[in-house]
Amino acid sequence: MNYQVACNTPFNKSLLTYQSDERLEIGQSVTAPLGKREVLGWVIKEDDGEAASLNLKSIKNKFDEVMNLSEHEMKLYSWMSDYYHYPLGQLVNDALPKSMKRPRPLEAMISSKVEHLEELTPDQEEVFERIEKSLTDKFSKHLIHGVTGSGKTHIYLHLMKKVLKEGRSVLFLLPEINLTPQFLDKFRSVLDQKIYAYSSEVGASQKYQLRDTLKKNKDPIVIVGVRSSVFLPIENIGLIIVDEEHDSSFKQDDRCAYNARDVAIKRASMLQIPVVLGSATPSLESYNSLINTQLYYPLKKRVHGFNLPTIEILDQRENRDGETIEHWPLTRKSMKAIEDAYKNGEQALVFINRLGFSSYLQCSSCGHQFQCPNCSTNMRYFKARNEISCQTCATKTTMPSICPECSCITLMQKGYGTEKVEQVLKEAIKGLRVERFDRDEIKNLEQLKDSLDRFHRHEVDVLVGTQMLSKGHNFKKVNTVIVLGIDQQLNFPDFRAMERAWQTLVQVSGRSGRFGQPGKVLVQTHSPEHPLFVHITQHHFSEFYEEELDLRQRATCPPVAKMAVIYLTYKDKNILIKKSLELGQWLEGLKNHHYDKVDILGPRPAIMEKRVNKFTWTILLRSSDLMQLHAVLSMCQSNLDNFKPVQIKMDVDPQVIS
Template sequence: MAKHFLVAVNTPFNNSLLTYKSEVEFLKGDLVEIPLGKRITFGCVINEISGDLDTDIEYKKIRGLVDDSINISGEIDFLSWISKYYHYPLGQLIFDTLPKVLKRPRELKFFEGENSIPEVVLENEQELAWEELDKLNIRSFSKKLIHGITGSGKSYIYLKFIKKVLNENRRVLFLVPEINLTPQFISFFVQHLKVPIYLYHSDISNSDKYNLWKLMQEDAGPCLIIGVRSSIFIPIKNLGCIVVDEEHDNSFKQDDRCPYSARDAALKKAQLNNIPILLGSATPGMDSFYNFKKTDDYIPITKRFSKGSLPEIDLVDLRETDYGIDFETWPIPVSTLEKVKQRLEAGEQVLFFINKLGFASYVQCRSCGHTFDCPNCSVSLTMFKGRRELSCHSCTYKEEMPSMCPMCQNMNLLNKGFGTEKVSEVLEEYFGDKSIARFDRDEIKTTKKLEEVLNSFHSRRIDILVGTQMVSKGHNFKNVNLVVVLGIDSQMNYPDYRANERAYQLLTQISGRSGRFGKSSSVMVHTHNPENDIFSFVKAHSFDGFYQKEIEIREVCSCPPFFKLVAIYINGKDRDVLVGLANKLTSELSFLSEKYFNEVGVLGPRPTVIEKRANKYTWVTLLKSSDINQLHNLLSTWEEKIKLKSGYSIKIDVDPTFIT
């Protein structure tokens, strides 16, 4: 007699949940091959259906298992929560997260812990933090926020707790926001642990991803997995603890497909697995700090480890600067270059931060004012001098650097704005005998190249490192006692309610790369607006002061953490049709809000900051509410009524980090 199964199918239809039959027994979490319309696709068995079914429907048969070595039954509750919370079809979520199934995978690569360095003796506040963690029962759910300033020894506190969990024959998942932090942590944990250490990120092979998924289900021995946000979906048998380093980082939030937050998902995974989770940051997210600050789960560390001192913050007023004859040193003032020279002569290294790629932000004709814009997006093209091309940062469009204006044939073109390439050129001309390297995604495209540059800098073969946000997170540079920050004003003037928070976090994090090993150090922040309150808090190293001012603004403006936000993006090729559709769908949301869910506010619709990307237009509607249940119920009700034209799509972003 045929049995019937509820299957999460890799399709958005019916929220991906469909019923199939089979003469063969299948288990919850089995990956199966199934017919869908005229094609064959994949699904995951959610459960067997025991109740009565509609006898008028001819249910299709399950064709068989896709791979009998992978079963995700232990992850179904977790994945179902993500699907429901982020309003994303369960079947699509499952197959978004699965590794590619391989018939002949190569042997899994990993690092073997050597435990070659004696355990570091913790100091005062670090020891107090560890004493709090040592009280935790690793077989029950608990959460702790370790708020330690940059260089406060958070890694050593993580290490002691990880050792405690590993000694109980359990496994640990260590989440980092970006790939560029993995080499540093691999080296650190290889030196201090005696267990296998596995990596999981986009740069490892499909074979290693597949093998790691299999291994984590089959074997239960103690090990450490270091991974980026996607590693939260690995079905880890005998998981004993999750650590989320740099918990505030926006890279933990996915932008495409299901826009989940790996930090928030990790909290839920720890709760479902009944295990502890540690969150750590020098600059916690406003929501995390608000939720933890007044509880016993908040652990502050206010002093640097091993007698290190915080750097002095110097503001350079760009309204009163000298760039040399004919502005030859622009965008770096001569006074700044002289400070850099002093550090280099003392045998030190220097870090430059500018959060923009390329040589110039855009190119403009001096005669007629024509700008070179992307034909596919509503943005200007960025100039890359070394490649002699103009490139779009929103799509893949590129064109050769023009020799003249296409509108008036004037050959005098003006470069506006600057990025890492321009800063590097100025430094190379000023310090001709010094080694200067860039650390950005234009220059660093593989993990191998990343390790090469970091190793060269650590071994002092590079004197000045010029980088984007990649240099601001978690790196320990022993010989850096001067950091130069350029272009921060654009960060603070971005039209988003989190702009001040992100600017404060970025300044604090990049400042934290200076003077981590005890020497007198400084950070030179270049700005046209030194009176901005943010700088006073950064100079005073006062997170609490910044938080108190910002939280008052958030409350008045009904923003997180007091209100929950949902951004609904509507996307399509024809702008006129899209605008009509955006207004129609928003009207439906407003109607539901006014009649049934009056605790939910509806704002919009409006075009996104960059309205056109890759020949498609996007408009956004914002929902906000202090009642999370009403917010989700409104969304669920609205989703059932959505009718979209072909070629148009909707993305629901719950708890957006950016409102574009």
């Protein structure tokens, strides 16, 4: 028998034909020869076509039963390969855990004492009842658009209990690992089924063992996991929930650039089960697709009648209203708000999405800036480590003492980050206990849990953090939040810049006043007249979306149209430019002769043109005709050899156009 096998190789889109004396099942994992080596592959189908007359190589061995794919997995991976234009064999290999001969035992989390789940409020009950009606054997997509503190998690739990009671399992997707501990604690306290966590903190052996367990398990369970858990082979699944569905962390940047939210929706469609999306700041794509349906559920008020925080925009421009720079980058009003919170026995958060002490160093004499030798970006200064470091390639060196261009010894520290703000607060307010909450300070789940536990016990007065602080956390004594650096997001050259800034501000603001006390949020900016701040300060619920959708319509940007980006990367810049221009011309030819509804924009250098000693150029494809867009991408994928030696990657539905 001859079989088509999806192998772990980019060659021929990973699809190769082999012969076997033994009959094989579709989805069977095998090892097969490729050149002088053996590769892992999966049997796709029997192949008795033209290949039957060829002198084919033989499949070596069956590989591992745990790595075999079910019919549903085969369909899902095949759809992903087609939609994201990525070789099927490489996709499957990336998604599955490594095979283990002697995996460690796996233990599920289960509570010894289950607490009573609180009743739903009338608003929550209405949402629950409407979704509950769809918990049948058919696909439906729901969006819970609720302000921060409206009790979306409480609705999730009631839906989960309903599905589990019926003997079916639940997949709960989270965007980031830092949200996992609190959800696990909550789920374990009110659900009496086995709960498994899945994230980068789970070791390779446990991932393999979990896959083996899930393939054999028929009992209802709960999986709480990040992006990659969307691939787990959960039997008898009855519900998928995607919390913080707007979050860009659901989008994978390297290898196959899939969006776990969209894959979850597709998986639910294939399995004919409901999928529930939830967010205080849903993506424009989700909002636009469901706003005019019965499957959109707005929750405009916090539970228990608690009020949303008061948001004030602070003008940070120099010398405005006699403001001093004594505690730069914090204004006098921000400092007073933190000091008042401290005196009142409360806690505060300071959000700034930048690591380190300063953004870069600059010579005061000649203006020289210390750039990374491998990337087209400045190196960031980290004071505690006394070094400058590249945030792209991790190149680091000891803090320089003189300028290499003019030998001046006065080097200015420009910009600021979490480390700078931490020092300013400690020096300005005596006795204030300040800690950082960023990936430079917190490197694993244990450190994360310890930091959050100490903050909840009020052993820390102020947390200075990055994006890790912005969503999902419930801090009882936090009623003051300071936001720095939002201008950087607003001015980023991307059509989603406004949407991201809106999401960041709403999510960060939502950490304040969640337990009934009056909340206060101060947003520092150099552009206080920006129209976005009107939506933020007045807590607009849908006005921002309507305004932004109008802009997207005018600019023909998602969700009005579909986009894809082609990235071309190579070590030699001149060859890269030549091949980029050739591909651009070839695509223009396709457009002119066959696909007139596809816009070709570029080629142009990437925003960060040089990364790790390789240069990148981009070509943007845009179309309101999805079929034509994918046809162009398929043609491009089939002709990649014409543009060697340049490496080409395709990103469908990009979150960031870099």
